[in-house]
Amino acid sequence: MEQPMIQNILLDKFQHEVINIDESSDMLTVTVRKQAIVEVIGFLKEELGYLFLTDLCGIHYPDQELALGVVYHLHNFQTNTRIRVKTFTSVATPEISTLTDLFSAANWMERETYDFFGIIFTGHPNLIRILNVEYLDYFPLRKEYPLEDQTRTDKDNRFFGR
Amino acid sequence: MEHLGKEHILIRPEDYDKNFSTLNLGPTHPATHGIFQNILTMNGETIIDAEQTVGYIHRAFEKLAERRAFYQITTLTDRLNYCSSPINNIGWQMTVEKLLGVETSKRIDYMRIIIMELARISDHLICNSVIGVDSGALTGFVYVFQEREKIYEIYEEICGARLTTNLGRIGGFERDFTPAVIHKIKEFIAHLPKVIKQFEDLLLRNRIFMDRTINVGGITADRALNYGFTGPCLRAAGVDYDVRVMKPYSSYGDFDFTIPVGTQGDTYDRFCVRQEEIWQSIKLINNALENLPEGSFHMEVPEFYLPAKEEVYSKMESLIWHFKIVMGEMDVPVGEVYHSVEGGNGELGFYLVSDGGRTPFRLHFRRPCFIYYQAFPEMVKGSFLSDAILTMSSMNVIAGELDA
Numbered sequence: 001m002e003q004p005m006i007q008n009i010l011l012d013k014f015q016h017e018v019i020n021i022d023e024s025s026d027m028l029t030v031t032v033r034k035q036a037i038v039e040v041i042g043f044l045k046e047e048l049g050y051l052f053l054t055d056l057c058g059i060h061y062p063d064q065e066l067a068l069g070v071v072y073h074l075h076n077f078q079t080n081t082r083i084r085v086k087t088f089t090s091v092a093t094p095e096i097s098t099l100t101d102l103f104s105a106a107n108w109m110e111r112e113t114y115d116f117f118g119i120i121f122t123g124h125p126n127l128i129r130i131l132n133v134e135y136l137d138y139f140p141l142r143k144e145y146p147l148e149d150q151t152r153t154d155k156d157n158r159f160f161g162r
Numbered sequence: 163m164e165h166l167g168k169e170h171i172l173i174r175p176e177d178y179d180k181n182f183s184t185l186n187l188g189p190t191h192p193a194t195h196g197i198f199q200n201i202l203t204m205n206g207e208t209i210i211d212a213e214q215t216v217g218y219i220h221r222a223f224e225k226l227a228e229r230r231a232f233y234q235i236t237t238l239t240d241r242l243n244y245c246s247s248p249i250n251n252i253g254w255q256m257t258v259e260k261l262l263g264v265e266t267s268k269r270i271d272y273m274r275i276i277i278m279e280l281a282r283i284s285d286h287l288i289c290n291s292v293i294g295v296d297s298g299a300l301t302g303f304v305y306v307f308q309e310r311e312k313i314y315e316i317y318e319e320i321c322g323a324r325l326t327t328n329l330g331r332i333g334g335f336e337r338d339f340t341p342a343v344i345h346k347i348k349e350f351i352a353h354l355p356k357v358i359k360q361f362e363d364l365l366l367r368n369r370i371f372m373d374r375t376i377n378v379g380g381i382t383a384d385r386a387l388n389y390g391f392t393g394p395c396l397r398a399a400g401v402d403y404d405v406r407v408m409k410p411y412s413s414y415g416d417f418d419f420t421i422p423v424g425t426q427g428d429t430y431d432r433f434c435v436r437q438e439e440i441w442q443s444i445k446l447i448n449n450a451l452e453n454l455p456e457g458s459f460h461m462e463v464p465e466f467y468l469p470a471k472e473e474v475y476s477k478m479e480s481l482i483w484h485f486k487i488v489m490g491e492m493d494v495p496v497g498e499v500y501h502s503v504e505g506g507n508g509e510l511g512f513y514l515v516s517d518g519g520r521t522p523f524r525l526h527f528r529r530p531c532f533i534y535y536q537a538f539p540e541m542v543k544g545s546f547l548s549d550a551i552l553t554m555s556s557m558n559v560i561a562g563e564l565d566a
């Protein structure tokens with residue numbers, strides 16, 4: 001199925017849920033409201049043949065109002081097309097429905113995302129930390145946790161890119 | 163210390179009256195071939211349930227990458243699947259090239275294919291010979307490790323390193339293949355079929371090996387897709403998905419090769435798929451060597467490709483580029499790319515988001531064995547402990563890739 005067609009189908013079916021459709025990057029990128037994420041991805045899987053969840057990861061844009069995002073990459077083997085679905089939520093209510101009912105692969109990937117970004121996947125069967133230690137009390141990939149020791153005074157951040 | 167997850171280790175109260183025992187397989191058990199733990203609930207010799215604990219060698223690569231210049235991230239990717247690190251290196255470099263819009267020449271592509279296929283051979287050799295070891299046949303392991311050593315010598319000749327190779331650069335290679343490299347590859351490829359044949363004679367139709375591996379740790383194609391399997395494990399289940407064919411990168415489209423698929427998705431099929439992939443890799447390397455075009459071994463990417471040392475010492479402009487690259491002062495364009503290569507274990511993906519700074523805004527590695535290892539309990543439930551160990555080694559779970 002051609003990209004414009006998928007766009008039209010999605011816009012048709014989810015006109016209130018789809019926030020943005022972007023074709024400029026390497027694959028069709030759809031941003032949807034978080035309330036509809038399971039519905040949209042379920043539709044992509046059941047109706048449009050995106051049977052394979054390639055990747056699921058979090059992202060943090062501290063300057064946005066809805067700062068925390070989850071990025072899903074889906075793959076349709078039959079037409080050999082990929083689609084990227086994004087959804088955003090605020091740091092105050094970092095809750096997004098789980099995809100584990102649709103894809104068993106989402107289990108650990110969601111745990112990893114929770115582990116690093118603190119995004120709570122509601123309905124997940126076992127949402128505990130996976131790579132970090134259990135007693136870690138912060139979410140390390142959020143941007144407010146800088147990698148380097150910020151008490152250092154001998155290094156000027158301007159010279160190191162950030 | 164009560165928050166250390168003891169509830170997973172202790173027997174649950176509802177299981178008190180059952181004759182289940184708990185067995186800790188790992189974290190440093192030799193059969194796990196890496197540091198990760200399996201807590202098995204056993205009824206005698208039968209596995210009732212398994213629970214994996216991963217993260218023992220988690221090194222926060224995704225966070226580290228956010229403070230590193232692009233060329234410095236290649237060294238992080240070495241340490242993902244360390245049995246085939248050149249694939250990871252080149253995969254990352256191609257991701258950056260995709261973001262920068264750099265098209266590489268055929269010569270670079272073919273050189274990359276040669277190296278990536280060598281890495282795939284070394285990965286599959288280790289995995290398959292270890293299946294042999296875990297089923298009690300140590301001999302084959304010793305045979306093929308000599309060949310792996312030769313592959314490492316080729317790496318050494320190309321880039322100076324053996325395990326964590328940091329091979330190649332953004333835009334090509336740091337130096338051309340020397341005659342010694344070509345000679346070593348040719349010698350290796352000429353000799354390898356004999357050894358693989360010998361190895362297959364030992365195991366492929368061996369009654370004991372077949373009894374130990376057929377119908378062990380099987381998974382259906384449907385479940386495998388649902389679990390996000392890729393690579394040999396998915397193909398053993400009967401799905402012919404290979405990134406090299408579905409989205410040919412690095413001129414894989416120029417070559418004629420077959421993607422082997424299995425039918426049962428069990429340990430034996432995974433073994434056979436890997437063996438056949440070794441044969442296909444040999445064919446690919448031979449073809450790429452024969453048709454290796456002349457030309458430069460790197461593209462003109464002055465912003466990211468280090469100039470030659472002689473020029474740095476003699477030309478002002480080269481010195482400036484050298485300084486800027488080494489200090490990581492090169493801004494990258496704003497963009498978002500996902501690029502994947504067929505690693506030893508499956509689709510190794512790089513999701514790179516750049517905000518126009520000097521480092522990635524976000525970099526996520528899609529590590530194939532992290533995703534498919536979660537199917538392990540489903541695959542071993544109801545089987546014997548010795549079968550679980552074989553299943554694990556045939557899934558080729560590499561701790562570095564698991565934990566990133």
